[in-house]
Amino acid sequence: MAKGLHVPNEIGQLRRVCLHRPGDELLNLPPSELDRLLFEDVPFLEDAQAEHDAFAQTLRNQGVEVVYLEDLVAEAFDAMPSAREEFLDQYLAEAGIKGKILPAAIRERLGAIADNREFVKKTMAGLTKDEIDLPLVRSLPLDAVSRVESETNLAIDPMPNLYFTRDPFAVIGNGVNLNRMYSATRNRETIYGKYLFKYHPDYKDTTLYFRRDASFHAEGGDVLNINEHTIAVGISQRTQAAAIDVMAQNMFWDSDSKVDRILAFEIPNSRAFMHLDTVFTQIDVDKFTIYPAIMETLRVFELTPSLRSGEVSIREINDTLEHILAGALGIDQVKLIPCGGGDPIAAAREQWSDASNTLAVAPGKICVYARNTVTNDVLYKEGMDLLVIPSAELSRGRGGPRCMSMPFWRDDLPTG
Incomplete structure (x- = not known):
């Protein structure tokens, strides 16, 4: 099949389609955050994956x-290795993380993932604070302290x-x-x-x-x-x-x-x-x-x-x-x-x-x-x-x- 895209109608024989298999982003979906993350309920991941x-x-x-979207983005990074760092800069800038120490710790955590596909999947899943090595809270600037001590355990929101x-x-x-x-x-x-x-x-x-x-x-x-x-x-x-x-x-x-x-x-x-x-x-x-x-x-x-x-x-x-x-x-x-x-x-x-x-x-x-x-x-x-x-x-x-x-x-x- 030819490269590129071709979708001139809604019903012609479908030849290629892009999906995303539900992943760990559904595990990082706290009930207290459902409205903000645009969900009415928390799907059971294993069954959702089986259905998908x-x-x-x-x-x-x-x-x-x-x-799969996660595979395509990983392939883009494989083809242009410098794009991954460009992506990470933008991803962190748009994640709404406050302070100086927390973004650096998240960058280190994500940057340590060698496989591009696993890296992409992790950025989709989001991160909890338990997954990040942080210094003692007393050493953090005040804006980062408020983030670390907030009610949610999310460091970066998932994309459910x-x-x-x-x-x-x-x-x-x-x-x-x-x-x-x-x-x-x-x-x-x-x-x-x-x-x-x-x-x-x-x-x-x-x-x-x-x-x-x-x-x-x-x-x-x-x-x-x-x-x-x-x-x-x-x-x-x-x-x-x-x-x-x-x-x-x-x-x-x-x-x-x-x-x-x-x-x-x-x-x-x-x-x-x-x-x-x-x-x-x-x-x-x-x-x-x-x-x-x-x-x-x-x-x-x-x-x-x-x-x-x-x-x-x-x-x-x-x-x-x-x-x-x-x-x-x-x-x-x-x-x-x-x-x-x-x-x-x-x-x-x-x-x-x-x-x-x-x-x-x-x-x-x-x-x-x-x-x-x-x-x-x-x-x-x-x-x-x-x-x-x-x-x-x-x-x-x-x-x-x-x-x-x-x-x-x-x-x-x-x-x-």
Whole structure:
């Protein structure tokens, strides 16, 4: 398979996908820190890993090459050894560590890890104070003392949301949005994307349409590749409208981009609907899953290049969602399949556990969580080929199969 990235749609045969296997970052997830670290509960690591392994194997069984984020970043450091020290400088600068002695002790602890893969995994897992050799507290400056004696035993926060590889960056065509994420907790995750796309031999020449130092926040779960010319982007809790304008400016006049139309979907600003793909995903050439409760509040705006170079035209589209999507896809009609089969209680319950967050492996062949039985039954009856994966622990992080995957390569769809 060719190097680089190629994701011109949401449903073409999936060839390569980037995952992150949950690791020790889930062991460093204290109940007292759940809200700050964006979790509702603490997953059981062993079961979460077993479920994730089943997900990865399901994809491999469909002929998909599975690559892991931790491996790719380690390979980037193998290819460019000086990049590891550059990464460590930035990692420590963004970790929020106070004082002088604690950062030096952490640098020494991480620097002593010789294997690049183990080094990357440890930076993802975070560090507790028990893992670091510190001098006596009385010898520390006051700002470091307060850190050492604080209630938490964390020296560096873990990144427990990393198994949702959809969000730190988004592949669009042959390029990437390297995001500035909504919360400081998750924005640290994007550092791995920076070094992957800067130094990895297979991906270092990738065009960036959005950068992690942008003024506005955006996340990958809000980006859907409708086709090579049109993307959908959610205006949501996690992606600002101004960020979509930045994307438009960078895509419409970039020679490597074919995108000349962005559909901006305004959805409720709520953790329950944190990304567009938690309420809406494409599953076949003419079918989408949808959470029906958003239909009453959904507004859609179209961004296109203005006749004046460098300017973006914006208009609100006052039409049905079915007509908007059919027009974007260039087909006569689409079908929206409601989460929970349209039953309000089942829909709310199963949307919470990501029944609308599906990953298409090919047209009409989709990965779904086993727990969403009502929605899955509806999808079966609609003729979908379901790849059902276990989800008791993975779903505690509030994300489904699409959230847990970042496609790196999809086939083009037939034209005509």
